[in-house]
Amino acid sequence: MSQPLHCVNHPKVETYLRCNKCGDPICTRCAVLTPVGYRCRDCVRAQQKVFYGDFRPVHYVVAAAVALLLSLIAGWLIPSLTWYAIILGPLVGGGIANLAHRAIGQRRGQYTWLVVCGCIVAGALPHTLLSLFTLLSQPLSGLMGLLWDIVYLATAAGAAYAWLRPGRHG
Numbered sequence: 001m002s003q004p005l006h007c008v009n010h011p012k013v014e015t016y017l018r019c020n021k022c023g024d025p026i027c028t029r030c031a032v033l034t035p036v037g038y039r040c041r042d043c044v045r046a047q048q049k050v051f052y053g054d055f056r057p058v059h060y061v062v063a064a065a066v067a068l069l070l071s072l073i074a075g076w077l078i079p080s081l082t083w084y085a086i087i088l089g090p091l092v093g094g095g096i097a098n099l100a101h102r103a104i105g106q107r108r109g110q111y112t113w114l115v116v117c118g119c120i121v122a123g124a125l126p127h128t129l130l131s132l133f134t135l136l137s138q139p140l141s142g143l144m145g146l147l148w149d150i151v152y153l154a155t156a157a158g159a160a161y162a163w164l165r166p167g168r169h170g
């Protein structure tokens with residue numbers, strides 16, 4: 001049996017654990033179990049900083065480009081399917097959020113949800129304008145079109161927000 005070590009944070013506590021990154025002896029209270037083994041809190045914190053620090057404004061641009069392209073297609077297609085929008089809206093919104101998030105390597109940005117939701121709104125504009133124009137000549141079908149635009153917008157943006165909202169990943 002090797003000599004017990006003493007925790008770097010609690011010198012009176014004996015331990016056989018070491019952080020597998022920096023090698024510091026750590027007690028069970030200080031150890032954090034990560035997918036790659038036990039680490040001290042300092043190393044875990046440093047790792048998280050790298051993870052967040054990796055996010056750059058360009059990632060918003062990439063996420064926006066992907067989200068806008070998909071939103072333009074979905075925003076035209078889904079509301080014209082009338083009541084299917086109720087079912088497809090949340091699916092499509094979550095899908096757009098998922099793909100935009102993958103396009104930036106699943107990086108976390110504080111405002112990614114805002115960018116994606118903004119794109120979903122922008123993507124729904126062409127069909128909403130069409131509905132408004134229809135409203136002038138055929139009030140009833142224009143009104144129905146507008147209704148499905150709103151249904152699609154609310155459900156898709158809601159699902160995208162639920163997917164990307166800050167703190168979702170802990």
Ligand SMILES: [Zn+2]
Pocket residue numbers: 019020021022023024039040041042043
């Ligand atoms: Zn460490």
Ligand SMILES: [Zn+2]
Pocket residue numbers: 007008009010013026027028029030
């Ligand atoms: Zn300790």
